[in-house]
Amino acid sequence: MSFTQDNSSDSIQPRSLKERRFDQTFKGLARFFAFLIAAILLAIALLVTIRAWPAIAEYHLGFLFKSTWKPNDPPDFGVLPAIYGTIVSSMLALAISVPIGLGIAIFLSEDYLPTKVQRILVFLVELLAAIPSVLYGLWGIFVLIPFLKEITPLRGPAMLPAALILAIMTLPIIAALSRDALSNVPLELRQASVGLGATRWETIFFIILPAASSGIIGGIMLALGRALGETMAATMLIGNNNTEIDFSIFEPSNTIASLLANQFAEASGLQVSALMYAGLILFILTLCVNILAELLVKRLQKI
Amino acid sequence: MTSEQSSFSFNPSRLKRDPKSPRTLLGLIMTAIAGLFTLLAVIPLGFVLYYILIKGFSSINLQSFTQLPPPPMVENQGGFGNALLGTMIMVGIATLISVPIGVMTAIYLSEFSAGSKVAEWVRFATNVLSGVPSIIIGVFAYGILVINPIPWFYRGYSAWAGGFALALLMLPTIIRATEEALKLVPREVRWASVGVGANDYQTVLQVVLPAAIPAIVTGVTLGVARAAGETAPLLFTALNTQFWPNWDEWLFEPTASLSVLVYNFATVPFENQNEIAFAAALVLVLFVLITNIVARVVTSRETY
Numbered sequence: 001m002s003f004t005q006d007n008s009s010d011s012i013q014p015r016s017l018k019e020r021r022f023d024q025t026f027k028g029l030a031r032f033f034a035f036l037i038a039a040i041l042l043a044i045a046l047l048v049t050i051r052a053w054p055a056i057a058e059y060h061l062g063f064l065f066k067s068t069w070k071p072n073d074p075p076d077f078g079v080l081p082a083i084y085g086t087i088v089s090s091m092l093a094l095a096i097s098v099p100i101g102l103g104i105a106i107f108l109s110e111d112y113l114p115t116k117v118q119r120i121l122v123f124l125v126e127l128l129a130a131i132p133s134v135l136y137g138l139w140g141i142f143v144l145i146p147f148l149k150e151i152t153p154l155r156g157p158a159m160l161p162a163a164l165i166l167a168i169m170t171l172p173i174i175a176a177l178s179r180d181a182l183s184n185v186p187l188e189l190r191q192a193s194v195g196l197g198a199t200r201w202e203t204i205f206f207i208i209l210p211a212a213s214s215g216i217i218g219g220i221m222l223a224l225g226r227a228l229g230e231t232m233a234a235t236m237l238i239g240n241n242n243t244e245i246d247f248s249i250f251e252p253s254n255t256i257a258s259l260l261a262n263q264f265a266e267a268s269g270l271q272v273s274a275l276m277y278a279g280l281i282l283f284i285l286t287l288c289v290n291i292l293a294e295l296l297v298k299r300l301q302k303i
Numbered sequence: 304m305t306s307e308q309s310s311f312s313f314n315p316s317r318l319k320r321d322p323k324s325p326r327t328l329l330g331l332i333m334t335a336i337a338g339l340f341t342l343l344a345v346i347p348l349g350f351v352l353y354y355i356l357i358k359g360f361s362s363i364n365l366q367s368f369t370q371l372p373p374p375p376m377v378e379n380q381g382g383f384g385n386a387l388l389g390t391m392i393m394v395g396i397a398t399l400i401s402v403p404i405g406v407m408t409a410i411y412l413s414e415f416s417a418g419s420k421v422a423e424w425v426r427f428a429t430n431v432l433s434g435v436p437s438i439i440i441g442v443f444a445y446g447i448l449v450i451n452p453i454p455w456f457y458r459g460y461s462a463w464a465g466g467f468a469l470a471l472l473m474l475p476t477i478i479r480a481t482e483e484a485l486k487l488v489p490r491e492v493r494w495a496s497v498g499v500g501a502n503d504y505q506t507v508l509q510v511v512l513p514a515a516i517p518a519i520v521t522g523v524t525l526g527v528a529r530a531a532g533e534t535a536p537l538l539f540t541a542l543n544t545q546f547w548p549n550w551d552e553w554l555f556e557p558t559a560s561l562s563v564l565v566y567n568f569a570t571v572p573f574e575n576q577n578e579i580a581f582a583a584a585l586v587l588v589l590f591v592l593i594t595n596i597v598a599r600v601v602t603s604r605e606t607y
Contacts (some may be wrong), residue, residue: 006360017449018423019502022502022504023502023503023504026503026507026508027411027415027503027504029407030407030408030410030411030414030415031411031415031416032407033403033404033407033408033411033414033520034408034411034416034421034422034425035425035430036404036406036408037404037408037425037428037432037474037478038424038425038428040432040471040474041428041431041432041435044435044439044443047443047446047447047448047528048365048439048442049444060390064558099340100340100343100344101344103336103337103339103340103341104337104340104341104344106337107334107337107338107340107341108341108499112334112338114338121341121345123595123599124344124345124348125341125344125345125348126595127348127592127595128344128347128348129531130525130528130529130591130595131348131352131530131588131591132529132531132533132534132587132591133532133534133535134353134532134534134562134566134569134584135351135532135565135584135587135588135589137566137569138565138569138580138581139350139351139354139355141357141570142354142577143350162460168347171344172344175344199320199326199327199330200330201329201330201333201334202326202330202378202478205463205541206314206400222434225434225436228436228470229435229436229437229438229439230436231436231437231534232534232535232562232566235566236566236569236570238319248392257436257438257535260308260438260441260442261438261538264441264442264445264538264539265460265538265542267537272450275442276442276446279438279439279442282436282438282439283435283436283439284433286435286436286439287431287434287435289429289434290430290431290434290435292428293418293432293434294427297523
């Protein structure tokens, strides 16, 4: 025992208490901030629920099935049109962006193109996701809606332009995550399939897509979560019709996010609670979708 | 069984692909469709960029950066100076809050949590947080900082509330970028540092972190670009204003931002305000384009 101590040179000394303390503090701080992230998520859920409570107590679950939005004399609120618009616009958007996004993912994960061209295209598709949504809204108002007016019965902001922009905005998520999933499929599977005489597309359809399916579905769910919560483009293009459901895609509709964007700044009293209640519904909706997506994508990483 | 299957004689011509067989044709058609879809995705990007660049350049000039937004129907004057300043203030606040928290969280995840269940949960929470719609983050910030019962906090629409909301939106981006960057630093570097007698914090702060800095900065810049374009959480936290900040209480008063200005001025029927919207949109688009391209160039160079 004493041998090691005697033999140790001056440069190797036990760490001073101060140093050890500092080390512990640093680690503790890192852990604290990590826990803070989880705490923020809980705080969001808690705060929105508390703020929404007056409206929850007043309207209960009937809030979800009522089509009125009257801030004054006497106030009466229901979010059925917004729920309808949120779900339908997202579904329409996905109906467009899923096949296109998958096509892109396949085209850019197979070796159709030289790597350089492929990389540029991947970058361009990713750039679609980086453009702020308010700019898509701006473009939609001045270019897309006038264009659609020429070729459809559209008269102004409505479900159709909003869904189209949502499709553009969800496209890069689906393309990027599907591409990840596809390129994660082991090469041996493809070699085996081609070795048995399958063509490239038979291999893609029957081997690669099924093997990557959990990642692809996870990507689609994440895109759905994004579409459900997307605010600015929807607000600027959907027409913000709070009080009735119109089943035509050429008529104004509304989403929960647009409702919040439009009304919060001028809301007071019970209206704030009603908006918080609507926000809570959107939060729960996107939370479920996102958690499911996370679990699916995680399963993929275990392959 | 047909005679073909039972015979083992090797027939090379059967291995050749028949150019007219339905299987080959189907493959060709599918390839064409997939290629077409890729083109189809790049087209809207081109349209959006082209339109905003053209319209923006034709309505931007020096006074755009220095003047206040114009009232309706006034010709040839006005700019978005206060909105540009407001965006910088709020994104600055957001960066100051989110970078230390994000980097420390990433350090915990990558350096101090090897294999622990807690780290899995934190990572999970980070991903879920990044999926929370930005408007809900806005609702949260509104709930605690704008109509707030906590007495010692300022309450009301403010740059601080807007910056707080943006910080929450940037956090997941920064955590992920930093964790990825830290993971890229080889383990041998840490061993070497510990081997010469460094403490854990010295290893992290003086060896690992500096090595990862370029990638972290890239991640933060992309987060900043994203935050600068965020609109929804600012609508009812920072609100908006037509005026320059009042420097006595600039953190605690309604504050304009480029994105909210674009939203407001795009949805009015006044042409001069529409033009200011396009000029502001141009600034945002250029910012996003340049940061993304620079980030791409920086990350393609590996540090280690």
